[in-house]
Amino acid sequence: MAARTGRAAGVIVMAMTLAPAGCGGDGETSGGGAREESTAAAVEAARAYQQASVEQDWKAACEARTERLRRSWGANTVAECIEITGTPRLHDRSDARVSTGDVVDVEKFGPYPAGIGLRVTVDGGGGVIVHTALRLVPGERGTWLVDQAVNLPETEPTGPEAVRTALQRK
Secondary structure: HHHHHHHHHHHHHHHHHHHOOOOOOOOOOOOOHHHHHHHHHHHHHHHHHHHHHHHOOHHHHHEEEEEHHHHHHHOOOHHHHHHOOOOOOOOOOOOOEEEEOOEEEEEEEEOOOOOOEEEEEEEEEOOOEEEEEEEEEEOHHHHEEEEEEEEEOOOOOOOOOOOOHOOOOO
């Protein structure tokens, strides 16, 4: 139980930083209509994931994660993921404002498959601003799933290269 509580605390911190993403640029994704549609679908998947986190819809948030990511947080099933992330928050984040950066292709790194990287900036008000790099990977039937999330340091750049670098160092 103590191990789950510790993991839950880490997940809560991450969930508090994630909020709905809007459509950002498409950085390095030029190359035709199919590529643009795929990129738009990935950005929409990130937005839906973030929105589910803000609304504390843990079932939707857990279903939007890859199995590999859920297991890295100690959840072998969606039900376990819901249990871990379903811990009540200390603060309401429903009014958080979100912006996204350019989408960038990211290479396979360690256990993470190749996919699309995206910076999400959450302005929670009161000077609390958090930048997070997300790795999205193709799921079944044209869906996209969040496979990695890394907070970016406030004092460092947050552009496409910073997203790529962050997703290759963790």
